[in-house]
Amino acid sequence: MRTGVYPGTFDPITLGHMDIIRRGAKLVDKLVIGVTTNASKSPMFTVEERLAMVRRETADLPGVEVVAFDSLLMDFAESMGAAIIVRGLRxxxxxxxxxQMAGMNQQLNNRVETVFLMADVALQPIASRLVKEIALYGGAIDRFVPKRVVQEVVARVEKIGKKGS
Known part of the structure; x- marks a missing residue:
């Protein structure tokens, strides 16, 4: 069985992420979505909340598994038995x-290849960071994230407070 890993913070999961997940899942028998933390990012949602979001949004996709990890990507990939890392490019x-990251990862473990998928042209500008910023300023994000994620982001913004109000 050929396994791939698609890592990310998914804070929140976007339509761009979903596009890469759907397309990446076609390349492997099993695609493991690795939800992680990133010390350089300030998450809006906890790892547990992001796991739940990603699991819900990918529930209808065969061969997709969602797990959290907090280690070097290549160690995680090895532990999942992955042959490839899937990455999206906008x-x-x-x-x-x-x-640069693929080169470093190859130095750490040359048994795992990195595969780049170009973002769908209509989804190229979408980034979780920008979605959060738009939401924090009261803008509409329904064109960028799945419907239920819109509700979760809006609820979180209401809880923490909008900017510029």
Missing amino acids: AVADFEYEY
């Missing part, structure tokens, strides 16, 4: 970062 800036 723009040149993504490529530069991902290219």
Whole structure:
């Protein structure tokens, strides 16, 4: 069985993430969505909340498993028996970062390949960071995230307070 890993913070999961998940799942028998933390990001949702979100949004996709991890990606990939890491690319800036990361990952474990999927043109500008910023300023995010995620983000913004109010 060929296993792939698609890692990310998914804070929140976006339509862009869902596109990469659907397409990545076609490349492998099992796609493990690895929900992680990133020390350089300030999450809006806890790991548990993000796990629940991603599990709900991917529940209808065969061969997709969602798990949390807090380790080096290559150690996680190895523990999942993954042969590939799936990464989405939106723009040149993504490529530069991902290219460097893929090189470092190859140095750590050359048995796991990184596969890049170009974002759907209509979804290229979507980034979780921007979705949160739009929501915090009271903007509509329904074109960027799944419907139930809209509700969760709006509820969280109401709890923490909008900016610019």
